[in-house]
Amino acid sequence: AQSVTQLDSQVPVFEEAPVELRCNYSSSVSVYLFWYVQYPNQGLQLLLKYLSGSTLVESINGFEAEFNKSQTSFHLRKPSVHISDTAEYFCAVTRVGGGSNYKLTFGKGTLLTVNP
Amino acid sequence: GAVVSQHPSRVICKSGTSVKIECRSLDFQATTMFWYRQFPKKSLMLMATSNEGSKATYEQGVEKDKFLINHASLTLSTLTVTSAHPEDSSFYICSATQGAYEQYFGPGTRLTVT
Numbered sequence: 001a002q003s004v005t006q007l008d009s010q011v012p013v014f015e016e017a018p019v020e021l022r023c024n025y026s027s028s029v030s031v032y033l034f035w036y037v038q039y040p041n042q043g044l045q046l047l048l049k050y051l052s053g054s055t056l057v058e059s060i061n062g063f064e065a066e067f068n069k070s071q072t073s074f075h076l077r078k079p080s081v082h083i084s085d086t087a088e089y090f091c092a093v094t095r096v097g098g099g100s101n102y103k104l105t106f107g108k109g110t111l112l113t114v115n116p
Numbered sequence: 117g118a119v120v121s122q123h124p125s126r127v128i129c130k131s132g133t134s135v136k137i138e139c140r141s142l143d144f145q146a147t148t149m150f151w152y153r154q155f156p157k158k159s160l161m162l163m164a165t166s167n168e169g170s171k172a173t174y175e176q177g178v179e180k181d182k183f184l185i186n187h188a189s190l191t192l193s194t195l196t197v198t199s200a201h202p203e204d205s206s207f208y209i210c211s212a213t214q215g216a217y218e219q220y221f222g223p224g225t226r227l228t229v230t
Contacts, residue, residue, distance in 0.1 A: 032217050043209050043221040094217055102217045108159045
Protein backbone atom coordinates (compact mmCIF):
# COMPACT_ATOMS: atom_id res chain seq x y z
CA ALA A 1 0.00 0.00 0.00
CA GLN A 2 1.05 3.58 -0.54
CA SER A 3 0.62 6.66 1.62
CA VAL A 4 1.14 10.35 0.96
CA THR A 5 1.90 13.03 3.50
CA GLN A 6 1.51 16.70 2.79
CA LEU A 7 3.17 18.36 5.70
CA ASP A 8 1.42 21.72 5.48
CA SER A 9 -2.34 22.02 5.47
CA GLN A 10 -2.19 25.74 4.73
CA VAL A 11 0.49 27.93 3.18
CA PRO A 12 -0.13 31.68 3.05
CA VAL A 13 2.25 33.75 0.94
CA PHE A 14 2.41 37.19 -0.58
CA GLU A 15 2.12 37.74 -4.30
CA GLU A 16 5.41 37.37 -6.21
CA ALA A 17 7.01 35.46 -3.34
CA PRO A 18 8.41 31.96 -3.86
CA VAL A 19 6.55 28.97 -2.47
CA GLU A 20 7.23 25.32 -1.75
CA LEU A 21 4.51 22.78 -1.00
CA ARG A 22 5.90 19.66 0.53
CA CYS A 23 4.95 16.09 -0.29
CA ASN A 24 6.44 12.86 1.02
CA TYR A 25 5.30 9.38 0.14
CA SER A 26 5.72 5.86 1.37
CA SER A 27 5.59 2.81 -0.86
CA SER A 28 7.16 -0.62 -1.09
CA VAL A 29 6.99 -0.51 -4.89
CA SER A 30 7.86 2.04 -7.54
CA VAL A 31 5.30 4.77 -8.02
CA TYR A 32 4.25 7.48 -10.39
CA LEU A 33 3.76 10.86 -8.72
CA PHE A 34 1.32 13.64 -9.44
CA TRP A 35 0.34 17.10 -8.32
CA TYR A 36 -3.26 18.14 -8.83
CA VAL A 37 -4.79 21.58 -8.30
CA GLN A 38 -8.37 22.19 -7.24
CA TYR A 39 -10.02 25.59 -7.48
CA PRO A 40 -13.11 26.23 -5.29
CA ASN A 41 -16.09 24.06 -6.16
CA GLN A 42 -14.30 22.46 -9.08
CA GLY A 43 -12.80 19.10 -9.86
CA LEU A 44 -9.10 18.33 -9.96
CA GLN A 45 -6.75 19.40 -12.73
CA LEU A 46 -3.45 17.69 -13.32
CA LEU A 47 -0.63 20.14 -12.70
CA LEU A 48 2.36 17.91 -13.38
CA LYS A 49 3.52 14.33 -13.15
CA TYR A 50 6.65 12.27 -12.72
CA LEU A 51 6.77 8.95 -14.51
CA SER A 52 10.45 8.38 -15.27
CA GLY A 53 13.51 10.12 -16.60
CA SER A 54 14.48 13.60 -15.46
CA THR A 55 13.62 14.05 -11.81
CA LEU A 56 12.64 17.68 -12.37
CA VAL A 57 9.28 18.18 -14.03
CA GLU A 58 7.67 21.44 -14.99
CA SER A 59 4.19 22.71 -15.70
CA ILE A 60 3.19 25.32 -18.24
CA ASN A 61 2.28 27.87 -15.59
CA GLY A 62 5.62 28.04 -13.82
CA PHE A 63 5.34 25.28 -11.23
CA GLU A 64 7.98 22.61 -10.94
CA ALA A 65 8.45 19.53 -8.80
CA GLU A 66 11.47 17.40 -8.14
CA PHE A 67 11.38 13.70 -7.45
CA ASN A 68 13.85 12.70 -4.77
CA LYS A 69 13.91 8.93 -4.41
CA SER A 70 16.24 8.83 -1.43
CA GLN A 71 14.05 11.22 0.52
CA THR A 72 10.81 9.85 -0.97
CA SER A 73 9.71 13.38 -1.70
CA PHE A 74 8.06 15.24 -4.55
CA HIS A 75 7.93 18.86 -3.44
CA LEU A 76 6.17 21.47 -5.55
CA ARG A 77 7.76 24.87 -6.09
CA LYS A 78 7.10 28.12 -7.84
CA PRO A 79 9.59 31.01 -7.81
CA SER A 80 6.94 33.75 -7.97
CA VAL A 81 3.26 33.17 -7.22
CA HIS A 82 0.21 35.05 -8.45
CA ILE A 83 -3.11 35.70 -6.82
CA SER A 84 -4.63 33.27 -9.31
CA ASP A 85 -2.53 30.44 -7.87
CA THR A 86 -4.73 30.44 -4.79
CA ALA A 87 -6.16 26.92 -4.67
CA GLU A 88 -5.95 23.55 -2.97
CA TYR A 89 -3.03 21.40 -4.11
CA PHE A 90 -3.02 17.63 -3.82
CA CYS A 91 -0.07 15.30 -4.14
CA ALA A 92 -0.91 11.77 -5.29
CA VAL A 93 0.79 8.50 -6.19
CA THR A 94 -0.09 5.35 -8.03
CA ARG A 95 1.97 2.22 -8.35
CA VAL A 96 3.96 1.64 -11.49
CA GLY A 97 2.48 -1.08 -13.66
CA GLY A 98 -1.06 -0.64 -12.51
CA GLY A 99 -2.65 -3.07 -10.21
CA SER A 100 -6.00 -2.08 -8.74
CA ASN A 101 -6.66 -0.14 -11.92
CA TYR A 102 -4.06 2.49 -11.10
CA LYS A 103 -5.86 3.70 -8.00
CA LEU A 104 -4.56 7.03 -6.79
CA THR A 105 -3.58 7.63 -3.22
CA PHE A 106 -3.95 11.30 -2.28
CA GLY A 107 -2.41 13.44 0.38
CA LYS A 108 -4.71 15.57 2.49
CA GLY A 109 -4.07 18.66 0.45
CA THR A 110 -2.39 22.02 1.00
CA LEU A 111 -4.35 25.22 0.70
CA LEU A 112 -2.17 27.83 -0.94
CA THR A 113 -3.42 31.34 -0.31
CA VAL A 114 -1.70 34.14 -2.19
CA ASN A 115 -2.25 37.55 -0.65
CA PRO A 116 -1.72 40.91 -2.38
CA GLY B 117 -8.99 16.25 -25.26
CA ALA B 118 -9.71 13.97 -22.27
CA VAL B 119 -12.73 15.85 -20.97
CA VAL B 120 -14.96 14.41 -18.28
CA SER B 121 -18.33 15.93 -17.47
CA GLN B 122 -20.64 15.46 -14.52
CA HIS B 123 -24.32 16.15 -14.26
CA PRO B 124 -25.80 17.76 -12.34
CA SER B 125 -23.24 20.18 -10.94
CA ARG B 126 -25.46 20.85 -7.94
CA VAL B 127 -28.44 19.00 -6.56
CA ILE B 128 -30.61 19.47 -3.53
CA CYS B 129 -32.86 16.63 -2.48
CA LYS B 130 -35.04 15.76 0.45
CA SER B 131 -34.09 13.16 3.00
CA GLY B 132 -35.22 9.71 1.98
CA THR B 133 -35.17 10.30 -1.76
CA SER B 134 -32.62 8.99 -4.25
CA VAL B 135 -30.43 11.02 -6.54
CA LYS B 136 -28.45 10.00 -9.60
CA ILE B 137 -25.19 11.60 -10.69
CA GLU B 138 -23.82 11.02 -14.18
CA CYS B 139 -20.19 10.95 -15.21
CA ARG B 140 -19.33 11.03 -18.90
CA SER B 141 -16.09 10.87 -20.81
CA LEU B 142 -16.74 13.19 -23.75
CA ASP B 143 -13.92 12.45 -26.15
CA PHE B 144 -12.46 9.12 -25.14
CA GLN B 145 -13.51 5.67 -24.07
CA ALA B 146 -13.09 5.14 -20.37
CA THR B 147 -12.28 1.59 -19.46
CA THR B 148 -12.25 2.50 -15.79
CA MET B 149 -14.05 5.15 -13.83
CA PHE B 150 -13.57 6.12 -10.22
CA TRP B 151 -15.95 7.78 -7.79
CA TYR B 152 -14.64 9.95 -4.98
CA ARG B 153 -16.21 11.77 -2.12
CA GLN B 154 -14.71 14.94 -0.74
CA PHE B 155 -15.63 16.39 2.62
CA PRO B 156 -15.07 20.09 3.36
CA LYS B 157 -11.39 20.88 3.77
CA LYS B 158 -10.55 17.19 3.34
CA SER B 159 -8.88 15.08 0.75
CA LEU B 160 -10.61 12.85 -1.76
CA MET B 161 -11.86 9.54 -0.49
CA LEU B 162 -12.11 6.83 -3.12
CA MET B 163 -15.51 5.22 -2.93
CA ALA B 164 -15.42 2.71 -5.76
CA THR B 165 -13.80 1.66 -9.00
CA SER B 166 -15.96 0.67 -11.92
CA ASN B 167 -15.04 -1.10 -15.11
CA GLU B 168 -17.36 -1.10 -18.09
CA GLY B 169 -19.69 -4.05 -18.08
CA SER B 170 -18.76 -5.39 -14.68
CA LYS B 171 -19.69 -4.77 -11.09
CA ALA B 172 -18.04 -1.94 -9.25
CA THR B 173 -15.40 -2.62 -6.65
CA TYR B 174 -16.16 -0.72 -3.47
CA GLU B 175 -13.64 0.49 -0.95
CA GLN B 176 -13.83 -0.75 2.58
CA GLY B 177 -16.52 1.01 4.56
CA VAL B 178 -18.54 2.18 1.56
CA GLU B 179 -22.09 0.82 1.54
CA LYS B 180 -22.77 -0.90 -1.76
CA ASP B 181 -26.53 -0.77 -1.36
CA LYS B 182 -26.50 2.91 -0.61
CA PHE B 183 -24.15 4.04 -3.34
CA LEU B 184 -25.15 2.21 -6.49
CA ILE B 185 -22.68 2.45 -9.32
CA ASN B 186 -23.41 1.48 -12.90
CA HIS B 187 -20.88 1.61 -15.72
CA ALA B 188 -23.12 0.73 -18.61
CA SER B 189 -20.95 1.97 -21.43
CA LEU B 190 -17.40 3.08 -22.12
CA THR B 191 -18.44 6.71 -21.78
CA LEU B 192 -20.95 6.72 -18.95
CA SER B 193 -20.96 5.79 -15.30
CA THR B 194 -23.66 6.70 -12.82
CA LEU B 195 -23.68 6.98 -9.06
CA THR B 196 -27.06 6.71 -7.35
CA VAL B 197 -27.30 7.74 -3.73
CA THR B 198 -30.28 5.81 -2.42
CA SER B 199 -32.43 6.96 0.48
CA ALA B 200 -30.23 9.97 0.96
CA HIS B 201 -29.72 11.50 4.38
CA PRO B 202 -28.13 14.78 5.45
CA GLU B 203 -24.87 13.00 6.27
CA ASP B 204 -24.61 12.05 2.58
CA SER B 205 -24.26 15.72 1.70
CA SER B 206 -20.88 16.11 0.09
CA PHE B 207 -18.93 16.90 -3.05
CA TYR B 208 -18.80 13.88 -5.34
CA ILE B 209 -16.14 13.71 -8.03
CA CYS B 210 -15.64 11.13 -10.74
CA SER B 211 -12.59 10.40 -12.81
CA ALA B 212 -11.94 8.28 -15.87
CA THR B 213 -8.96 6.54 -17.40
CA GLN B 214 -8.21 4.89 -20.68
CA GLY B 215 -6.61 1.97 -18.91
CA ALA B 216 -3.41 3.75 -17.99
CA TYR B 217 -2.12 5.74 -15.06
CA GLU B 218 -3.59 9.14 -15.84
CA GLN B 219 -7.00 9.96 -14.42
CA TYR B 220 -9.11 12.74 -15.86
CA PHE B 221 -11.43 14.32 -13.34
CA GLY B 222 -14.92 15.66 -13.70
CA PRO B 223 -15.90 19.04 -12.26
CA GLY B 224 -17.76 17.51 -9.34
CA THR B 225 -21.33 17.43 -8.06
CA ARG B 226 -22.39 19.20 -4.90
CA LEU B 227 -25.10 17.15 -3.18
CA THR B 228 -27.14 18.72 -0.40
CA VAL B 229 -29.68 16.59 1.42
CA THR B 230 -32.23 18.54 3.45
